[in-house]
Amino acid sequence: MGYRLSYPEADELFRKLSAEYEIYAPKLFEKQGRYSDTDIVRYDRVKRAEEIVWDRKSDFSAKEVVSPITQTIFYFTEDEYRESRTGAKKLLIFLRPCDINAFEHQDKIYLENGGIADVFYQRVRDRVRFVLMECTEGWDTCFCVSMGANRTNDYSAAVRRDENGLLFTVPDPELAPHFAGNREEPFEVRFIEQNDFTVEIPEIPNKDVLNKLKKHPMWQEFNDRCISCGSCTVACSTCTCFTTVDKIYDENAHAGERRRVAASCQVAGFDCMAGGHEFRTTPADRMRYRVLHKVHDYKARFGDFHMCVGCGRCSARCPKFISFPATINKMAAAIKEIVAAERQ
Numbered sequence: 001m002g003y004r005l006s007y008p009e010a011d012e013l014f015r016k017l018s019a020e021y022e023i024y025a026p027k028l029f030e031k032q033g034r035y036s037d038t039d040i041v042r043y044d045r046v047k048r049a050e051e052i053v054w055d056r057k058s059d060f061s062a063k064e065v066v067s068p069i070t071q072t073i074f075y076f077t078e079d080e081y082r083e084s085r086t087g088a089k090k091l092l093i094f095l096r097p098c099d100i101n102a103f104e105h106q107d108k109i110y111l112e113n114g115g116i117a118d119v120f121y122q123r124v125r126d127r128v129r130f131v132l133m134e135c136t137e138g139w140d141t142c143f144c145v146s147m148g149a150n151r152t153n154d155y156s157a158a159v160r161r162d163e164n165g166l167l168f169t170v171p172d173p174e175l176a177p178h179f180a181g182n183r184e185e186p187f188e189v190r191f192i193e194q195n196d197f198t199v200e201i202p203e204i205p206n207k208d209v210l211n212k213l214k215k216h217p218m219w220q221e222f223n224d225r226c227i228s229c230g231s232c233t234v235a236c237s238t239c240t241c242f243t244t245v246d247k248i249y250d251e252n253a254h255a256g257e258r259r260r261v262a263a264s265c266q267v268a269g270f271d272c273m274a275g276g277h278e279f280r281t282t283p284a285d286r287m288r289y290r291v292l293h294k295v296h297d298y299k300a301r302f303g304d305f306h307m308c309v310g311c312g313r314c315s316a317r318c319p320k321f322i323s324f325p326a327t328i329n330k331m332a333a334a335i336k337e338i339v340a341a342e343r344q
């Protein structure tokens, strides 16, 4: 059973929930887009249901609520430091199935990888509850169905928007009492079953094929196309890499704050080691690394799913119109070519 709420009723619900929760959702920022006079949709706090953008995919993902692009992790003086503080309220995030699945990958990297949980991620993540935004149509850059990320059961509530307002179902007993008393109406969540674009998920049968794929000429086109700007990774709902910088307050170089900021494997110098050695010096090297990480290496390490959830934000943000799903399909074709050549 679900609950039917008009927009004024939803606003009243949001008002009551705000005593216990901060509500985050995709929100429109007018004239703040990449080009002049263009808008952008990104995650931010909302106070009213009508602030939520439904008819456009957010340009940036919900990951920014939990792991912002820049974040102060601690403050320091000569001989002591203090960890940055965080809020106490729970966070209610409105997001689509692919983005909930993306959090599963974020959790693996931040909380499980290496056996040590990242405290700055965990202290926020523990307070998060998901509100699934029903998504049955998708957009032209989506390929979540191919990646198996179009469905999820991991939500405290789910919501459908239609011409009569909002329809919620609330499986989480912690959240359900807030909805009691609203008009009841049957609601079963639907998921998208087909995207405009289908991706052939490549299977790399052995290490020999993997090594040949790394040297395949398909990667060379990116030396001419990719400008190594890193826009794709900033927008990606599953990218987690960061670096740290110290912000010194004044001439006393011993007082300041340490921030962590998003880093990108697509940007030159990302893998620079002590002594100046770099492993991936060309855009082609870096693209190969990213694509293999998203649709091979992560799964090889963790053994369940590919890291990419098919949200398509990387393709949508790329200023050089490089399509990630088309690149995966090219990689699948290259693997077939290598395997066929080995059989001859």
Ligand code: SF4
Binding pocket: 232, 235, 236, 237, 238, 239, 294, 307, 308, 309, 310, 311, 312, 313, 314, 315, 324
């Ligand atoms: S690689 Fe592209 S499509 Fe895949 S999760 Fe990242 S942004 Fe989404």
Ligand code: SF4
Binding pocket: 225, 226, 227, 228, 229, 230, 231, 232, 233, 266, 317, 318, 319, 320, 321, 322
């Ligand atoms: S957004 Fe496009 S041009 Fe920029 S680094 Fe990514 S693939 Fe290259």
